[in-house]
Amino acid sequence: MLIDLHCHILPGVDDGALDLLSCLDMANTAVGAGINHLFATPHHMNGQYVNKKEEIIFQVAEVNRHLQQEKIPLTIYPGQEVRIHQHLMISLEMEEVLTLNNREKFLLIELPSGYVPIYTHEVVYELLMKGITPIIVHPERNRELIEDPQLLYQLVQQGALTQLTSGSVIGLFGKKIKSFSEKIIEHHQAHFIATDAHNVGSRGFTLQEAYETITKTYGIDRTLYFKENAQTVLDGQSISIKQPMPIRKKLLGIF
Numbered sequence: 001m002l003i004d005l006h007c008h009i010l011p012g013v014d015d016g017a018l019d020l021l022s023c024l025d026m027a028n029t030a031v032g033a034g035i036n037h038l039f040a041t042p043h044h045m046n047g048q049y050v051n052k053k054e055e056i057i058f059q060v061a062e063v064n065r066h067l068q069q070e071k072i073p074l075t076i077y078p079g080q081e082v083r084i085h086q087h088l089m090i091s092l093e094m095e096e097v098l099t100l101n102n103r104e105k106f107l108l109i110e111l112p113s114g115y116v117p118i119y120t121h122e123v124v125y126e127l128l129m130k131g132i133t134p135i136i137v138h139p140e141r142n143r144e145l146i147e148d149p150q151l152l153y154q155l156v157q158q159g160a161l162t163q164l165t166s167g168s169v170i171g172l173f174g175k176k177i178k179s180f181s182e183k184i185i186e187h188h189q190a191h192f193i194a195t196d197a198h199n200v201g202s203r204g205f206t207l208q209e210a211y212e213t214i215t216k217t218y219g220i221d222r223t224l225y226f227k228e229n230a231q232t233v234l235d236g237q238s239i240s241i242k243q244p245m246p247i248r249k250k251l252l253g254i255f
């Protein structure tokens with residue numbers, strides 16, 4: 001049984017499932033890929049989509065009803081992928097932001113793909129002060145973090161957690177992103193693997209494949225660590241964190 005913490009399965013709300021039919025198609029595919037519990041995490045405030053908390057909770061209940069009708073053995077939980085912005089704490093107070101399963105314990109945070117905003121540390125700090133642990137999604141795909149891995153180390157040191165995308169781990173986004181994913185895992189800066197599935201095609205449910213790759217490279221214990229962390233989030237408990245190590249960039253050609 002696998003738990004997926006991040007995907008875009010809700011019908012017609014973002015760039016994920018187009019309609020109920022494709023939503024149910026994704027659900028069947030997820031089940032076929034061994035996933036039985038899944039967080040629906042639509043984009044929030046990424047410049048294109050809003051998807052407020054109450055709307056997502058309502059939609060998730062609707063989809064769960066359809067899943068039961070269709071006898072698809074999958075349970076969906078509400079969540080949100082929040083694009084970081086300076087007034088995130090205000091959005092949280094205004095009940096627009098939705099933590100994972102609305103438990104006020106974990107929040108999926110997305111950075112812009114090209115850089116790390118200057119106020120990121122402040123947002124992480126404010127969330128932690130409120131008892132909410134931010135989970136930075138797909139840091140391995142952020143251009144500035146790839147260039148300067150020290151920035152990610154600092155965020156993890158500060159108490160942020162990270163979620164790598166399964167497709168990155170198995171090389172679907174290219175060699176550079178795969179190799180950075182490996183570095184993040186090796187240096188104990190990764191806490192979760194999730195699919196970030198948008199469809200049943202190119203951005204599908206590759207969680208099992210990613211775990212198999214991780215087991216082959218790092219041993220079964222590392223896979224179990226990621227699986228246990230996902231279970232802990234589902235249960236609303238606190239996760240155990242391994243001490244992160246800094247990633248040193250190779251100074252090729254200098255010495």
Ligand SMILES: [Fe+2]
Nearest residue numbers: 006008081196
């Ligand atoms: Fe996503």
